[in-house]
Amino acid sequence: LHISGVHTEPAMMTSGDSVPLTMDDGTGGGVFGDPTPHPKRFPHPMAAGAHLLFRLIAFLLYLLSSLFTDSFITAFVFSHWVYESRSRGAEQLVSRAESRLFWFSLVGTQLVWSLMFIVALITLNIRWIMAVIVAFVMNGANLYGYIRCRYGAKKELSSLFNRIVVANIMSKKTHQSAIVLMPPADTSVYQAVQDVRRQHDRQFHRWMPHINLSYPFYEPDQMDSAVAKLTPHLSNLSPFRVRLAEFGHFSHGGKSATVWLDPVEPDRDLSNNNSRCPNLMKLQSVLASVFPDCLDLQSKGGFRPHLTMAQCASVTAVEELKRALSKDWPSSEPSQVEFLASSVEFIHRTGPDVPFVVLHSVPLGGALYGCPGSVIQQTQSGSLRLIDNLPFISPSEVPLINRLCQLGAHYIRFQDFIAERSSYLDSDKQTAGLYAKVFSDALDNCLETYRARLVDLESELIADPYLSLNYVQCRLEEFQLLFPALSDLLESIERSNARGTQLMEKIVHRMPCGLPSAQSAFDALLQRCNRLAYRQIGDWMLQLERLFLPRLETLADASQFDLLALEEFVADVRSHVTEQLWRLLMEDYSLEQQLQAVKDFYLMGRGEFYLAFIDLAGPLLDKPPHRMLGQQLRACFERAARAVGLEDDQALKQFDVWFDDSQAAAAGAGGSASDADSWSRVGLKFKHGWPFHLLFNDDILARYCQVFRFLLIVKRVQLTLQRSWAAQMIAKRGCRNSRVNSAALSKLEPHFLQRSRMQHAVDNLVYYLQVDVIDSRFNALITAARTQRDVEQLQVSHDQFVTALTAQSFLHNRPVRACVTQLLHSCLEFAGLLRNSLDSQRVDLDSLLQRMTALGQDFHRQTWHLLGMLTGLQAQSTTYLNQLLLRLDFNRFFSTAKPAALIPLPPHLRQTDAT
Structure with missing residues (x-):
């Protein structure tokens, strides 16, 4: 409402x-x-x-x-x-x-x-x-x-009681006193107003031309204290120009009217009452705040400034009088209707018919407050100087006055700087910012001491008008050292356009030494900026955590910036927050279950699931890839889950198989052209939520996927060798399903031994990867996750775990990786040929046997070469290499035998081979 x-x-x-x-x-x-x-x-x-x-x-x-x-x-x-x-x-x-x-x-x-x-x-x-x-x-x-x-x-x-009861009853207000704004008596506007009032204003002999600001006012015995109370408030107001250009009127009960001039400021919007004369309204509001019991002028609809020009006995004739006065009023000549409002006057009269006289005149602003006037003017360089040839100023006092005026020049610069940078919400300004605002506020607080000193000095001069200029200079001498140092600081800030924490650096570099007053001011500036920095640290680090706020407040209230204390505080907050995150991960979000799910599916801990997946996806991946292969693999993934009873497993729902269509992924797992098939382009996606992004970033997941592809290839080779062994057993036992006669079986007999050697190498490689690498490192990771109680240390441990997987799987060692890949490829092709030779009677057995013999020799060459490289790397004191060597060559069979002697040729091929 x-x-x-x-x-x-x-x-x-x-x-x-x-x-x-x-x-x-x-x-x-x-x-x-x-x-x-x-x-x-x-x-x-x-x-x-x-x-x-x-x-x-x-x-x-x-x-x-x-x-x-x-x-x-x-x-x-x-x-x-x-x-x-x-x-x-x-x-x-x-x-x-x-x-x-x-x-x-x-x-x-x-x-x-x-x-x-x-x-x-x-x-x-x-x-x-x-x-x-x-x-x-x-x-x-x-x-x-x-x-x-x-x-x-x-x-x-x-303060309602004081304003209404105490002030109005106990204060000695009288209609014989007022505070007014007067045009100077030596101006043309004063004479023009008096000429009109002399003819039309019956109060001409009682009042001088004036604009009432506070009426009624105190008795003369309270005037001195009122002047001392008001002077410091008016010191912050600058003089302003007033234009008397338009006539208005008040009606009194419909019987009479008062005609007045409306005071406005030049170049103002006259359609808005608030903007017609804002400085005058501000002046009146200052008076209302200093003397709240003298608000009679605004009790009826608010304060309306006016300068009374005439009284009219008839309301009907007032418009005609206004037109006549407007016609003769020199509105088109600004010099005739404008004056500079540079002071307010306290006036009083001793009786109803006695003219008012000025008891006190309080100036607006002043040179020391950065408000030059007609006697002290501002030069083009920005300094303040006393005008020349003043008869009432002694020549010996001119240098002293000019030296004091420099304080006012510095004060002007300080105020301009504060006004420019005080609003940090103004995004259009290059100088805007939160630190700039805090620095400006701190600078304004430093100037408060100067303003308080001027107030005290004004009170002393009012109490003792005979105080000398030297006394004034002595009272302000400390600011002659402080203000130049602050000006140098502001110049450095403006020259480099310093913002944010750069302001703190500028304060430290420009801090004066040996000047106690300047040192304390610079310390106050630095402390305010430090306090903001501490609060920002608290907002960034603590959020809803209130445990460290008292300690942060203690640091912020310190007079000096203590870097060691801040580092210790940040370290303690970090430890506390990381422990809270650790509890969140371990207790609320079951990190161990997530890590176990990663091990089960990325690292093939669920072997039965991947056996079913390889069986289902094998016919698709053995063929050239096509556009629908990715969707078909996802269907095989779901069918494999149903086959082993994992269709309702929540952990499996976080993973999704995908196929990389880019050709660059063809060598992703092995890195050689021979492995550039569809199997090396199968990947796994892990759909994790908050807060597991702390551990599973894109780089970690990419390395997990790299290990997954390598393990998938190894698992496929192992499964193919095992199925060729099953076909071998069927053939040797003479099962009805066997399609191989005894003569062919005798020719394949030496290759059965070769398959067992390949099976031995691949099984030990799988055992090494699953037990010596994955299980041992995973147990170390789980132990670290339970004991470290620090999420950052947990991140490091997890990163070390993934790095160890890729390193101990030889994915970062190109020669070893290429050798292992070629070895696996030889085993895979050999097992496929052996199985085909046992399952079909229409194959060219001699060509198959010759190819299998070549693959067996290639396998032993790659094995002998791999053992040689692992032996050479053994000098790097890596325990996992010793473990792999022990499993592959526990009886030094491969390392001592020559590659050519490992596989003797069958009798029916020896002559051919010799030829």
Whole structure:
């Protein structure tokens, strides 16, 4: 409801915010102050009627509900207030009638509920006392909220008694005193105003040309203290120009009117009342904050600045008078209607018919506050200097005054720097940033000492006007050392456009030595930036963790930046957070189960599953790849799971088989052209969720997939050799399924021994990979995961585990990898030929035997070469190489025999071979 006197602006704050709500410059003096008159008596009849109706219904329910029932339900409502601010342009939204109805219903309802409580208590009607209490509290909460909304901030609400009672009753206000803004008497605008007032203003002999700022005001005996109280507040305001160009009027009950000039600032938007003269409104708001009991000028619709020019006895003639005055007023000549507002005057008169006289004049700004005037001016270089040839200034005092003015020049630069970098939300500025804002705020705090010193100095000069210029210079001497050092710092920052933590580096490099005052100021700047850095560290590292906040606050409050303490703090936070992540992984998300699933499927721990998968996918992968091969492999993956009873296994659902169509993946597992078939392009995807991304990144998963492809090839070769052995046993036992006669079987007899040697090599290679490499390293990983209690150490252990898998599988050693791959290829082809020779009677047995003999010799050459390379690498003190050598050559059979002597040729081929 706009009835409450609240208007929505873009910025909003809740009742929990510590930022006070900014009121208008003149939104009424009391809690129930009248708003601006509205053209309609009730512009919002539905809202006003509903507001009053709800309160009447509450009374009726309380009074009449006992006629229908003796029980009731109490509802507790939580109210959330959102406080906003309204601009002066929104005053027309509210009418006086609606405002009075609103406040009358609020206050009257509270009084009636108080009366109801007293009646219920006297009549001992205990059943309904609770209902009355609830209604009283809820309506009281509404009343408190709207009163706070009217005043804006708690501090204004708490000072309500002082402002209304103490100030208005105990202060000695009188209509014989005022604070005004006057055009200088030596200006043409002053004479032009007086010429008009002399003819049309009957108060001409009492008042000088003025704009009332505070009226009535204190008695003369309180003037001195009021001047001392107001002077430091006006020192921060700069002089401004005022233009008197337009005439307006006030009507008094429809019988008479006052014609006045509207003060505006040049080059301002005259369509908006708030922007017509913002510096004048700011000046009046400062006076209102310093003297809150002298707000009489804004009690009726807010403060309206004006300069009285004439009185008119008839309202009907006022427009004609305004046209006549406007015709003769020199509006087109700015020099005739403009003046510089550089001071406010405290005026007083001793009687109703006695003219006002100026008792005190308080200047706006000042050279030491960075506000040059007509006597001290700013040069093009930015410095402040006293103008030449002033008769009332001694030549010996000119250098002293100019030296003091340099403080004002430095102050101007500081204020410009603060204004430029104080808003870190302005993304259009290159100098914007959070550190820049904090640094600007810290710089402004450093200047607070300077401003307080000027306030004290002004009070001393008011108390003793005979203090010398040397005394002033002595009181400000410490700033003659501080301000140049700060100026050098700002110049360095602006030259390098330092931002963020670079500001801290600049402060340290420019910190002066041997100057206590400058040293303390630089320490304060550095401490504020350090505090921000610590808070950012806390936001980045702690998030919702509150355990380390007191310790962080202690570090932030330290006068010096302690790098060692910060490193220790970061280390402790890291240890705490990593332990919490470790607990999350191990306890909440069952990391051991995830690692076991990776071992089962990436590292083929589920051997029975992959036996079924190889059987199903073998016919597809033995053929050239095609477009639908990936989908067919996924179907084989699911069928293999059903075949071994894993269709409902949750771990298996995290994995998905895929086929790499890129030609570059053909050598992914083995790296040689001979292995560039479909088997080396089969991969496995692991679909993990948060927080397992801490362990399973893309690089780790790629290395897992590389090991998986190698193991799949080894598993396929082992399975093929085992099935050729089954065919061999069937043939030797003379089973009915055997298609080989005894003569052919005798020719194959030497190759059965060769198959067993290949089986021995491949079985020991598989045993080495599964037991000596995978199982041993996996057990070490599980032990580390249980004992380390640090997620970063767990990441290192997991990375070492994967690195060990790829290294001990010889995937990083190209010569060994190529030799093992060629050996496996020879075994695979040999087993296939042997199985074909046993399963078919229509093959060319002699050519098969010759090819098998060549493959056997190639196998022994690769084995002998592999053992030689492993023996050479054994000098690197790698335990896993010793283990592999022991398993492959436990009786030194392969290492001592010549490759050519390992396989004798069959008798029927010896002559052919010799030929």
